[in-house]
Amino acid sequence: MAQSAVPATGTSEITPISAKALAPWADFFGILMLVLLYFVGAEQGATALVSGEGVHEWVHDGRHLLGFPCH
Numbered sequence: 001m002a003q004s005a006v007p008a009t010g011t012s013e014i015t016p017i018s019a020k021a022l023a024p025w026a027d028f029f030g031i032l033m034l035v036l037l038y039f040v041g042a043e044q045g046a047t048a049l050v051s052g053e054g055v056h057e058w059v060h061d062g063r064h065l066l067g068f069p070c071h
Helices: 019-041 054-065
Strands: none
16 A cells, blocks of 8 residues: 655645735736736727727627627
8 A cells, every 4th residue: 555645743734925925926917807808898999909800709798798888
């Protein structure tokens, strides 16, 4: 029978992550969410970054699901 790699003490400790170590990840995901929100909510309007209807067609159902009008 194989031996387990778990310590015999039976207790496990969870080390907390400091806010300083978490901040870059929070910034990255916050910016990513804002970019996604822009493409779902505002792209193909007056501030369109991409010409044509491609982005609109890709996010059309998500736009309605989130309550953004598009037509």
